[in-house]
Amino acid sequence: MKIGIVGLGLIGGSLGLKLQSLNHTIYGIVNNEFNEKKAREKKLANFISCDLNLLKECQLIILALPIKDLISPSQRLLASIPKETIVTDVGSVKEQIVNTWENLHPLFIGSHPMAGTEKKGVDSGFEGLFENAKWIITPSQNSDLNALKTLSELIESMDCEICQASPKEHDEAVSLISHLPIFLASALIETVHTKNNQPLLDLTKRLAATGFADTSRVGGGNEQLGLDLAMNNQINVLNAINIFKNKLNRLETLIKERNWELLSDKLYASKEIRKNFID
Amino acid sequence: MKIGIVGLGLIGGSLGLKLQSLNHTIYGIVNNEFNEKKAREKKLANFISCDLNLLKECQLIILALPIKDLISPSQRLLASIPKETIVTDVGSVKEQIVNTWENLHPLFIGSHPMAGTEKKGVDSGFEGLFENAKWIITPSQNSDLNALKTLSELIESMDCEICQASPKEHDEAVSLISHLPIFLASALIETVHTKNNQPLLDLTKRLAATGFADTSRVGGGNEQLGLDLAMNNQINVLNAINIFKNKLNRLETLIKERNWELLSDKLYASKEIRKNFID
Numbered sequence: 001m002k003i004g005i006v007g008l009g010l011i012g013g014s015l016g017l018k019l020q021s022l023n024h025t026i027y028g029i030v031n032n033e034f035n036e037k038k039a040r041e042k043k044l045a046n047f048i049s050c051d052l053n054l055l056k057e058c059q060l061i062i063l064a065l066p067i068k069d070l071i072s073p074s075q076r077l078l079a080s081i082p083k084e085t086i087v088t089d090v091g092s093v094k095e096q097i098v099n100t101w102e103n104l105h106p107l108f109i110g111s112h113p114m115a116g117t118e119k120k121g122v123d124s125g126f127e128g129l130f131e132n133a134k135w136i137i138t139p140s141q142n143s144d145l146n147a148l149k150t151l152s153e154l155i156e157s158m159d160c161e162i163c164q165a166s167p168k169e170h171d172e173a174v175s176l177i178s179h180l181p182i183f184l185a186s187a188l189i190e191t192v193h194t195k196n197n198q199p200l201l202d203l204t205k206r207l208a209a210t211g212f213a214d215t216s217r218v219g220g221g222n223e224q225l226g227l228d229l230a231m232n233n234q235i236n237v238l239n240a241i242n243i244f245k246n247k248l249n250r251l252e253t254l255i256k257e258r259n260w261e262l263l264s265d266k267l268y269a270s271k272e273i274r275k276n277f278i279d
Numbered sequence: 280m281k282i283g284i285v286g287l288g289l290i291g292g293s294l295g296l297k298l299q300s301l302n303h304t305i306y307g308i309v310n311n312e313f314n315e316k317k318a319r320e321k322k323l324a325n326f327i328s329c330d331l332n333l334l335k336e337c338q339l340i341i342l343a344l345p346i347k348d349l350i351s352p353s354q355r356l357l358a359s360i361p362k363e364t365i366v367t368d369v370g371s372v373k374e375q376i377v378n379t380w381e382n383l384h385p386l387f388i389g390s391h392p393m394a395g396t397e398k399k400g401v402d403s404g405f406e407g408l409f410e411n412a413k414w415i416i417t418p419s420q421n422s423d424l425n426a427l428k429t430l431s432e433l434i435e436s437m438d439c440e441i442c443q444a445s446p447k448e449h450d451e452a453v454s455l456i457s458h459l460p461i462f463l464a465s466a467l468i469e470t471v472h473t474k475n476n477q478p479l480l481d482l483t484k485r486l487a488a489t490g491f492a493d494t495s496r497v498g499g500g501n502e503q504l505g506l507d508l509a510m511n512n513q514i515n516v517l518n519a520i521n522i523f524k525n526k527l528n529r530l531e532t533l534i535k536e537r538n539w540e541l542l543s544d545k546l547y548a549s550k551e552i553r554k555n556f557i558d
């Protein structure tokens with residue numbers, strides 16, 4: 001297939017490499033000449049340009065842009081997408097993006113590959129990023145079934161596992177399992193950073209081990225990601241924080257009241273529940 | 280040296296194996312005949328018995344017992360420790376244990392190896408557990424300097440990095456860096472377990488990836504550990520939860536008020552702070 005990728009950052013660049021390895025012809029769009037040169041050196045696509053007219057050739061276009069550019073796409077981008085071309089995106093929130101694009105393009109289907117690293121930019125893509133990743137597609141009642149079939153087959157050909165969900169369900173689920181941990185990790189990092197007590201801070205730093213490293217890991221990522229999620233999935237994120245606070249308050253009360261039996265039950269239950277999420 | 284180990288579970292058993300490899304003679308105490316047989320099969324010590332009189336031979340004794348048995352040691356245990364023997368423990372809280380033991384035995388020095396897995400019992404020990412681990416020793420003004428030197432040399436010979444702190448400092452630092460994450464992880468697991476919304480729960484389970492796995496990992500551990508920490512480091516743990524709640528409330532307010540600039544600053548700051556804790 002002739003596939004266009006708009007944006008050759010971590011996700012777009014990795015897609016370019018992977019899809020070329022599957023013998024598709026890739027048309028990559030970048031936003032400036034510096035990135036054009038870099039992307040050429042890394043061979044992120046067969047054809048690379050800042051000129052959106054390159055997309056005229058494509059049977060399928062993947063929008064690998066920041067969320068804000070997906071929610072408010074430029075007129076130039078819209079004008080360069082042929083009517084008969086299937087379009088998808090890779091944004092990590094879905095409701096606002098799908099609402100926007102379904103009204104703009106009849107063959108749009110939202111999607112979200114759950115893959116990433118802490119890197120970004122035209123230097124960060126690599127062919128193996130999507131290996132065994134989960135890839136959520138969020139069609140609606142209006143979605144074209146042939147477009148859905150073509151997109152699904154393409155995703156499966158990249159060794160990804162497809163999950164199908166409505167945009168609303170997607171945003172609610174990821175707010176719990178993926179967005180909430182980022183804000184918890186950030187608050188945890190701030191908590192251990194006892195900046196008014198240097199001896200305690202020094203000791204705490206020395207004692208940081210794998211438990212803290214793992215619990216705080218997603219708080220060490222690119223701040224733009226956390227910001228994007230808060231901005232574009234605000235209600236769900238706030239709701240997730242609220243549920244979490246209630247659960248933590250309950251544990252706190254049990255500790256305060258020395259209700260060790262119920263605390264033990266709770267800790268046992270969460271250990272068992274976790275096994276259903278992590279195999 | 281002739282070294283006694285009271286309790287041959289994960290920590291005690293691993294110590295038995297490691298210290299034998301360093302050519303010490305190990306006297307291991309277990310609590311029943313079933314464990315005695317198991318410990319013999321695994322060669323966790325050179326001599327293994329339920330009889331505390333075995334300790335009479337020892338120049339140094341390591342108490343690898345549950346915290347409750349360290350805070351309220353049995354009269355039989357106390358009677359079997361020779362006056363001139365150096366004694367340490369491996370409990371993960373220190374103030375209560377040190378207060379108890381300094382009054383009971385003049386050559387006691389508290390310690391805490393920061394190493395562990397999710398396993399427990401006489402089957403769980405292995406020689407490599409302490410490799411490159413941090414090992415905190417918590418001497419007080421009353422501590423015998425020769426005992427401190429002997430203990431420090433032994434710990435260093437096991438390829439551990441020694442950190443020295445007062446019992447109070449230790450308990451405060453670990454409440455932040457080690458105990459708090461357990462309760463956060465447990466509350467996070469409960470949060471994603473939306474048991475009144477089965478379709479959401481099913482989707483959330485399917486979407487659980489490395490972010491959730493890492494952030495929740497320490498909530499998947501043995502409930503007895505979390506319980507022990509809450510019981511024996513209650514004030515510090517409650518204080519840590521309280522500080523965390525304030526930090527999370529602050530993030531929540533920024534999200535509610537759409538104060539994206541300050542939220543971005545906060546997320547950036549926590550990313551940078553984390554680098555000081557995790558190399």
